[in-house]
Amino acid sequence: MPHSVPNPNIRQTQMFINGQWIPSQSGKTFDTINPANEEVIAQVAEGDAVDVECAVEAARRAFDEGPWPRLNARERGKIMHRFCDLIDEEIDELAAIESLDNGKPLKDARYVDIPLAVECIRYYAGWADKIQGTTIPVNGDFLCYTRREPVGVAGQIIPWNFPILMVAWKWGPALAAGCTLVMKPAEQTPLTCLRLARLAQKAGVPDGVINVVPGFGPTAGAAIVKHPGVDKIAFTGSGETAKTIMRQSADTMKRMTLELGGKSPNIVFADASLEAAAEGAHIGIHLNQGQCCCAGSRLFVEDSIHDSFVEKVVELSRKRRVGNPFDPATEQGPQVDRAQFEKIMSYIEKGQEEGAVCATGGQRVGDRGFFVEPTVFTEVHDEMAIARDEIFGPVLSVLRFSDVDELVRRANATTFGLAAAVWTRNVSKAHTLASRLRAGTVWVNCYDVFDAAAPFGGFKQSGFGRELGQRGLDTYLEDKTVTVSLG
Ligand code: NAI
Ligand code: MG
Numbered sequence: 001m002p003h004s005v006p007n008p009n010i011r012q013t014q015m016f017i018n019g020q021w022i023p024s025q026s027g028k029t030f031d032t033i034n035p036a037n038e039e040v041i042a043q044v045a046e047g048d049a050v051d052v053e054c055a056v057e058a059a060r061r062a063f064d065e066g067p068w069p070r071l072n073a074r075e076r077g078k079i080m081h082r083f084c085d086l087i088d089e090e091i092d093e094l095a096a097i098e099s100l101d102n103g104k105p106l107k108d109a110r111y112v113d114i115p116l117a118v119e120c121i122r123y124y125a126g127w128a129d130k131i132q133g134t135t136i137p138v139n140g141d142f143l144c145y146t147r148r149e150p151v152g153v154a155g156q157i158i159p160w161n162f163p164i165l166m167v168a169w170k171w172g173p174a175l176a177a178g179c180t181l182v183m184k185p186a187e188q189t190p191l192t193c194l195r196l197a198r199l200a201q202k203a204g205v206p207d208g209v210i211n212v213v214p215g216f217g218p219t220a221g222a223a224i225v226k227h228p229g230v231d232k233i234a235f236t237g238s239g240e241t242a243k244t245i246m247r248q249s250a251d252t253m254k255r256m257t258l259e260l261g262g263k264s265p266n267i268v269f270a271d272a273s274l275e276a277a278a279e280g281a282h283i284g285i286h287l288n289q290g291q292c293c294c295a296g297s298r299l300f301v302e303d304s305i306h307d308s309f310v311e312k313v314v315e316l317s318r319k320r321r322v323g324n325p326f327d328p329a330t331e332q333g334p335q336v337d338r339a340q341f342e343k344i345m346s347y348i349e350k351g352q353e354e355g356a357v358c359a360t361g362g363q364r365v366g367d368r369g370f371f372v373e374p375t376v377f378t379e380v381h382d383e384m385a386i387a388r389d390e391i392f393g394p395v396l397s398v399l400r401f402s403d404v405d406e407l408v409r410r411a412n413a414t415t416f417g418l419a420a421a422v423w424t425r426n427v428s429k430a431h432t433l434a435s436r437l438r439a440g441t442v443w444v445n446c447y448d449v450f451d452a453a454a455p456f457g458g459f460k461q462s463g464f465g466r467e468l469g470q471r472g473l474d475t476y477l478e479d480k481t482v483t484v485s486l487g
Contacts, residue, residue: 005037005326008096012194015045015214018058019207025050030216032190035103035334036325036369044190047213052182052223055211059153059180060229062208069150069178073129080125080175083203084118090199094192098164099325101189103334103370104288106326109164116450117168120468123452124172127473131177136481143484148477150178151255152231155224157217157245158193159237160186160336161291167193169467170234171200171210172452177476182211182230184221186237188336190214217241228252232476235259236293239461257465257475259293260458261390262418264439265411266296266447267401270305272423276445278312280423281396284447286320286374289335290344290394293462294419296447297395298387300411303402310378310398314359317374317396322365334370335393341370344393351377351386356397382410390416404429412438417459421447440466 013029014021022045023029029043047055062068068076087094095110104113133146154174158166163185174181185193197212213220221241224230225248232255235245242258249256266284268277284296301309325333335341341364348362361375372394380387380397387397401407411420421443422433434442440457443449450456455466465475 005034005100005324006096008093008100010042010097010191012191012198013042013044014194015047015051015055016194016197016210016212017051017055018211019201024048024215030187032101032188033337034100035336038369041100042191044194044214047184047215048219049223051213051215052220052227055182055213056153056224056227056229058208059182059211062206063150063153063180066180066208067206068180068209071178073131073178076175076178077125077128079204080121080128080172083200083205084121084125086199086203087114087118087196090195094164094195097195098192099333101191102160102163103325103336105330105333107328108288113162113165116452117164120165120168120452121172124176124473127173127470128176131473131477133479138483141485141487143486145482147480147482149480151476151478152179153229154179154181154232154234154476155227155230155254156181156183156234157221157224157237158183158185160188161288161293163189164192164196166236167196169236169472171196173467173473173476174234175205175209177473179232179476180209182213182224184213184215184224187214187216222248225249225254226252230254232256234475242463255475257457257467258463259456259465259467260418260461260463261293261392262295262416262458262462263298263388263390263414264294264296264416264419264421265298265300265437266421267300267407267411267423267433268302268305268309269422269424269426269429270302271425273425273445274305274309274312277423278309278316280421280445280447281313282316282320284421285396286317286332286394287448289332289372291336291340291392292448294441294448295392296419296421297391297397298411299396299398300401300407301398303400306400310359310376313396313398314376317360317376320374322371322373332374332394335372336370338370340392341372344372344391344395347386347389347391347393347395348375351380351384351395351397354384354386356380356384356386361394382413388414408433408436415461418457418462419443
């Protein structure tokens with residue numbers, strides 16, 4: 001291969017607790033794997049309940065007694081901006097580590113994920129000194145006002161599909177609000193989260209404010225969820241794990257935001273700009289190896305243009321370049337691990353068994369690394385598994401429609417409600433659909449457009465609470481009402 005695997009300096013493989021780099025108390029480590037060649041990149045400290053205990057204690061102390069929540073708010077913002085400057089300084093190395101650990105093309109990490117992460121943290125840095133309450137005209141001789149106070153210690157559990165970006169979505173609002181936090185990165189991709197903790201410390205985030213415990217869900221993750229010293233859980237991942245987390249956090253009644261999966265409808269009308277819509281359908285499913293919670297995995301195409309439109313989409317999939325993430329020509333790298341790879345291949349098999357037509361793709365690429373061909377199924381029916389379940393891979397299901405009311409019913413006939421898109425030149429159709437689709441985000445004539453200021457989150461079983469924007473900040477704040485007798 002012309003572009004070999006680089007060898008970035010993996011400095012951080014230990015846990016980060018109370019500003020210290022330490023091994024796990026059990027001494028255990030786990031391997032993190034390069035999914036492009038299945039080789040071990042590094043051994044990382046494997047935290048469990050005892051390590052979480054230390055991390056929560058540190059976060060608790062930093063919140064209850066430490067400087068962070070008491071700092072001048074503007075100072076918190078400045079430290080967050082400094083953190084971003086340091087990320088920018090190390091962006092090439094960070095991108096290389098992200099790409100090694102996750103498998104995503106280097107250019108995606110370098111030019112999309114990290115810039116978006118920095119933008120998010122800077123956006124929330126700007127909020128730090130703009131968190132304010134209200135005065136309320138109550139009956140009687142009283143002064144009534146509200147204060148917006150940090151919720152406390154946040155337990156943050158993130159997945160592996162956007163490791164750096166998920167750190168930004170979680171740390172940005174937590175730090176701006178004055179919270180402290182314990183994060184568990186995904187076991188597949190712990191490396192960049194640890195590096196970011198080092199940069200945050202260098203930027204001046206006090207010890208104990210950010211704690212990172214790498215490890216597995218049922219051990220380290222569950223310990224965070226159950227710990228009485230944690231006030232709030234912010235989770236991104238699967239619905240199954242979210243349900244476990246809800247059950248296990250009930251006893252301590254934690255505040256919670258859940259950002260889960262989807263089976264998002266991407267709807268193309270005959271009157272759309274079809275070139276743009278085909279590109280949107282393509283990126284909507286294949287971005288990030290198909291590992292996006294908001295992937296447009298159900299492509300609804302109006303009957304009258306179905307065949308010619310599908311041809312365009314299939315052609316784009318055929319041309320998509322799959323290969324070494326470090327090759328600048330590569331558009332699609334490997335899936336994150338063997339489990340995800342096998343899940344995707346089994347859905348491809350199921351699609352064929354159920355009678356859908358595999359118009360392109362359907363095979364593994366090579367025999368080393370977890371590469372899957374960009375795959376498009378046509379003649380898919382609503383009740384097929386590939387039309388109902390989240391596959392989380394580069395597998396598109398194409399469905400036909402003709403009647404709009406029927407389309408809306410079918411698009412909404414899912415337990416998910418994360419995102420949807422509509423492609424049409426008809427303004428009234430676009431806005432009508434935007435209101436009728438039961439999803440937290442609706443894109444019109446675009447797909448996967450994110451902004452740090454625009455709230456993102458799910459209807460139905462795609463979760464609750466919002467991230468990004470002011471609504472995302474709100475989930476790290478408590479309202480306190482203060483009533484003062486003036487009599
Ligand atoms: P997962 O939901 O099990 O893992 C996400 C995070 O939760 C990881 O950090 C994991 O260690 C942690 N976790 C697992 N069990 C836990 C527990 N009992 N308590 C606390 N934390 C726990 O997802 P997984 O297994 O990586 O992927 C399975 C499927 O989930 C994917 O195929 C995809 O369909 C979906 N998924 C959705 C994501 C999204 O962005 N919405 C991201 C990742 C996966
Ligand atoms: Mg890895």
